[in-house]
Amino acid sequence: MSETLPALYARRVAEDALEPDPAQEEALPAFERIRAELAKPRKGGLFRKPPPPPKGLYLWGGVGRGKSMLMDLFVETLDVPARRVHFHAFMQEVQAGVHAERQKGRDDPIAPVAKRVSDSVTLFAFDEMQITDIADAMIVGRLFEKLFAAGCVVVTTSNRVPDDLYKDGLNRHLFLPFIEVLKENMEVRELTAARDYRLDRLSGTEVYFAPNDARARSEIDAVWQRLSGGQEEALTLSVQGRTLELQRFSNGAARATFYELCGKALGPADYLKLAETVRVLVLEDVPRLGRQNFNEAKRFVTLIDALYEAGTRLIVSAAAEPDYLYIEGAGAFEFERTASRLMEMRSEAWGADEKSGAPKDP
Incomplete structure (x- = not known):
């Protein structure tokens, strides 16, 4: 038995x-x-x-x-x-x-x-x-x-x-x-458990790593190990007749690079579907943004907006702190809101509420 x-x-x-x-x-x-x-x-x-x-x-x-x-x-x-x-x-x-x-x-x-x-x-x-x-x-x-x-x-x-x-x-x-x-x-x-054990696994953990160096990669690997327990799979999302591939997915958490999510021709519907599905997103290798990668920067802004509105927990490795990611070129002024959201999303209290009750901009 x-x-x-x-x-x-x-x-x-x-x-x-x-x-x-x-x-x-x-x-x-x-x-x-x-x-x-x-x-x-x-x-x-x-x-x-x-x-x-x-x-x-x-x-x-x-x-x-x-x-x-x-x-x-x-x-x-x-x-x-x-x-x-x-x-x-x-x-x-x-x-x-x-x-x-x-x-x-x-x-x-x-x-x-x-x-x-x-x-x-x-x-x-x-x-x-x-x-x-x-x-x-x-x-x-x-x-x-x-x-x-x-x-x-x-x-x-x-x-x-x-x-x-x-x-x-x-x-x-x-x-x-x-x-x-x-x-x-x-x-x-x-x-009806009161505690969110997934957020507990991130308690006290740094969630924004800059610059994106060997230490950042090592820390991101450690965070992913805690979230996935060493088990992961690919996940395909259907979005308006297209597919969005997430190569690394485990128990509601996904891990992807900036290029995978922002370097391809994805749009708001893709990011909304991602935010609906994923409770924690580990996003790696965010570069400095500006006129040289303007389209990718626009997609990044849309992605962060979708994750923010959904209350999704975000873990990032980036070339610079939020305020210094996008400092010149068209769109730099508009990026200030995204930088503010990134700062808010790195706080330990972020994501503690249900997704439907995520904090919004005043």
Whole structure:
């Protein structure tokens, strides 16, 4: 028999790998119910149907409260085939599969994709479910219906209560039945932990490094190690029919260079999507800005505006302090607001509130 989740959690606390949190402990039975049910024999007899799969779990709550950590611990305890994947990455995979089936002329391209993914695992563990893309919204309802019909169990984390998924989205009325499907097949539970553990990992940490020298690179590496735990993956975001590639992503945090985000033809929609998705951005190698890289500087201003409005935590390595990044040429005056925002975003208090309650300019 595998270790129960409460036992594993208690062991990690005893090993000082975790700090006990009452809200997290209250959520453990919801996970353990699923683990215990899946541990039972599932095969039916000659005249007896197999037992129905256990209800899944939709765990929602504020950023950094430990939802992903609890889900990862839960997956460790399972003895059945399970797949843990970031929700955005999974939907990109599904979109590619649906496109390939359409190319084959399939009348129902979702069915074979759903069968392939449901045949491979008993339980899906999705991290950070959010629906902001119309293409995802139009597919996800039928996809999940087929997963549930195939007996798959779904556990997911989210920063939003189910009723707020795809809020104000285009043709949202077509999406509403999916919310009801979620509620029917998953226990909805809020994780009400008061502390933001992700920000705790940055507590007392310098978050703006200038100049961009060997020390800055070493410090950035150390910060990323704390955020990612040494595990990272690529993430593809769909933006108005285009894709935005994030090569280094882990548990809501992304790491990218200035060139990757500002040296390419990206625009406000790309940066808004990035800010919606990423809770912490590590941005490296910001150069001095001026007439020689005017277009890149304009994109940088747009990026910082999007991150600021979303309340995203920002860690930067740059050629100079904010006030000295852009000191000459067209746009230098306008950059003063960006420099001010960079100064504000480097304070330890930045990002302590929920993203929706991020501070704004007066």
